[in-house]
Each structure stands twice: as C-alpha cells, then as structure tokens.
Amino acid sequence: MLLINWKNLAAALCLLTGLLFIFPHPALAFDTSADNELLLLVNGIHRIDRAYQPEDLVDTARKAPSKKSHMLLREPAATAYTDMIAAYKAESSRPLYSLSAFRTYAYQSRLFSSKVASRQRAGQSYMTAYRNTLQYTALPGTSEHQTGLAIDLTTNGALSDSFRDTTQGKWLLEHCWDFGFILRYDEAKTDLTAIAYEPWHYRYVGLPHSLIIRDNGWVLEEYIAALHEQGMLEYADPEDTASVWRIYWTDDTAQEFDDVESISSDNTGGYIITTKTPLINSLLNEWSVAALTANNLLVMPA
Numbered sequence: 001m002l003l004i005n006w007k008n009l010a011a012a013l014c015l016l017t018g019l020l021f022i023f024p025h026p027a028l029a030f031d032t033s034a035d036n037e038l039l040l041l042v043n044g045i046h047r048i049d050r051a052y053q054p055e056d057l058v059d060t061a062r063k064a065p066s067k068k069s070h071m072l073l074r075e076p077a078a079t080a081y082t083d084m085i086a087a088y089k090a091e092s093s094r095p096l097y098s099l100s101a102f103r104t105y106a107y108q109s110r111l112f113s114s115k116v117a118s119r120q121r122a123g124q125s126y127m128t129a130y131r132n133t134l135q136y137t138a139l140p141g142t143s144e145h146q147t148g149l150a151i152d153l154t155t156n157g158a159l160s161d162s163f164r165d166t167t168q169g170k171w172l173l174e175h176c177w178d179f180g181f182i183l184r185y186d187e188a189k190t191d192l193t194a195i196a197y198e199p200w201h202y203r204y205v206g207l208p209h210s211l212i213i214r215d216n217g218w219v220l221e222e223y224i225a226a227l228h229e230q231g232m233l234e235y236a237d238p239e240d241t242a243s244v245w246r247i248y249w250t251d252d253t254a255q256e257f258d259d260v261e262s263i264s265s266d267n268t269g270g271y272i273i274t275t276k277t278p279l280i281n282s283l284l285n286e287w288s289v290a291a292l293t294a295n296n297l298l299v300m301p302a
Contacts, residue, residue, distance in 0.1 A: 031263065032253055032271070038076060038206050039264040039272045040147055041224050044194050046267045047141040050105045054148040057102055065097045067157050072102035074148040076180075077204035081151060084179040088171055096168045099159065099200075100152040103145040112137050135196040144184065149204045164199035172202065177214040180206040189219045206262070208235045208245045209274075224249075224266055241279070248273040 042048055058078035061071040064085040073081055081098075088096060103111070115137050119129035144150035152159060155168050163169040173183060181204050187197035203220065205213070212235050213223050227233060227249035235245040248257060251270040262274045 032265075034263045035265050035271070036076070036262055037147070037264055038074075038149065038204070038262070039209065039224075040149075040267040041220055042142060042144050042147055042267060043221070044139070044142050048146055048267065050141060052146060053104065054102070057148050060098065060101070065095065067097045067099050067154065071098045071100075071151075072148060073151060073204070074102075076206065077149050077151075080179045080181065080204055080206075084172075084176065084181065087175065087179075088168070092167055092171065094167050095155055097154050097157065098151055099154045099157065100145065101150065102148040103143060105140045105146060108138065108143045108146060109140040112139060134194075136198070138195070144201075144203055150184065151202055151204075152198075152200050153202065154200060159198075159200050161197065161199060169199055173199075176202055177210045180204055180210045182210050182213050182220065184220065186219050189222075192221045193219055208237060209247070211235065211237070212247070224268060224272075227266075227272060228268070228270070243276050244279055246275045246277065248275070 037054075040046075040048070054074045056075040057072040058075050059070050060066065060073055060078050060081055061069055063078075063082045064071075085096065112133060115133040116126070116129045119132055120126060124132065138144070140146075153163075153168070153172065155163065155166055164173070172181075176183065181202045183199070184201050184203040185193050185195045185198040187199075190196055205220070209223065212218075212233060213220065216222070216226075218226070227247065231249060233247045235247070237243065237245060249266070249270050249272055253271070257273050257275055259275045259277045260273060261276045264272045264274075266272050
C-alpha cells in the first residue's frame, strides 16, 4: 500500500499539467485509411496482387539522369531519390543513371520469361535456366519494383557486381540511408532475401527506418522480424535531439497511438506505426512516478 503526501502531490500534478499544456501530446487513432504502404515486405513468401499499382507514381527521368525515357517511382521515393542524386552530383561528376524502377506485374512476367528463354538459348536446361533466373529476377508478384519503391542504378547501362567498387556505388552505400533508401539485397544475407547480391538495387523505406536498418546491419526481412518479436523499437536521432522515434508493430486495428507520423501495412498481416514524441513528453512519462517517489510524494511503507 502506498502512503500519499496529498499536499505535495497536488503541487506536483499542477506542475506536470502545466508542462504538458506547454508541450502537447496529441493522440491519433489507428486509421488504416492513412496506410502509406511504404514498408511493404515483398519477396517470395510475401507477394503482392497482380492488379497492385500505386496511384502516386512520378516520372523522375527528367529530374535525374536515366537510361530510359520514363522512370517511375512513388512520390515519396521520387522526391527522396532526386534529392539523393542532387547531393551526389554536388560531390562527383561521374555518371550515375537510373535503369529500372516501377514495373507492372505483366512486365515482370515478360521479363522473367525472357530471362529464362535467354539462358535456354545459351544451352541451359529449362530447370537450370529457371533456377538461375530466380537468383536475380523475381517472379511476378514477388518483385519490389511493382511497389514503385525500388530503383536499379548503373554507371553505364549494365548491372554488375563491380558497381560496388565504383565511386558511384561507394557513395550510395555510404549516403543512401540518409535519404530513406536501403541496399535491399545484401551480399551476406542472401539466405534471408533469397535474392543474389545486387549492389545496384536500392529500396525506399523512409526515415527513420533506413537509419535503424543501417545501424543494426539488417535487411528488410530482419527489420520486420524484429518489430514482430519486440513490438516496439526506439530510435534517438542524433540530428534531432528534441524528439524520440518509436516504431510499433501491431495487427490490432482497434489500437490507438500517440504522436503518429505514419502508418504502413507490412504485407505480413500487420501494420507498422511510426511515432515521433517530443523528448520532454517521453521524459515526463518515465520520470513522473520515479520523481514523485524520490521527492517523498509517493512514500513506500517501511
């Protein structure tokens, strides 16, 4: 049983109420209509529908160098991509082009079939050609390109592992995270992604998710798994010391969260809720009971 110093407690509550009035703590209900789908996990297990096509595709071919006349990305990814390329061009004059971005289900189907046929013409059996194609080319419905969030980059129009050793490849691997992109298919994680190493393939997930993935050395599969297992991950942005990010995973659409920045389904049966709380609110929540006890406002019986 707690013994309460009511006079001091009343004064403390007045103080806390005043602080919370100065630093409001807005609540936003879990609204699935706000789903931005930026954190969809798409792979051989978690597929997307044949008819899936984003409604906010933007052509980046006129905004950044491209090997194609059209290069479509979803609007948030397109904005981040053009910002990233502008930052790159400010540091280097070496050529960097986009080669492939959004693809429809039908296009992916034709691409996969053509890759298999090409390998067969080179002398491989159908099964060997099919297995080898799967290493680098996703089956229709399993390709990130259909989300409009993935882009392939090149120095000369070809895709090669040597891209990682170029000035362009090294710059991207160092800086992509700051713009919300991740290297999607890591050389050391092919057992998790089921796709061979692709140093040219970058995926937009947005901030702070790209930074959390970078700092933990994860691929997207591991990030989603960590959220499933832990329920919440916290990230303190060194560039914004006034706030703290909390990333939640839930499959309960009746749940509510405070300070919601974005909501994204993850294509695994749940939602990722990104919140950004003013640090003073976070500290007050954690400090309130501890501080009251320490200041003899909540007294534990002897």
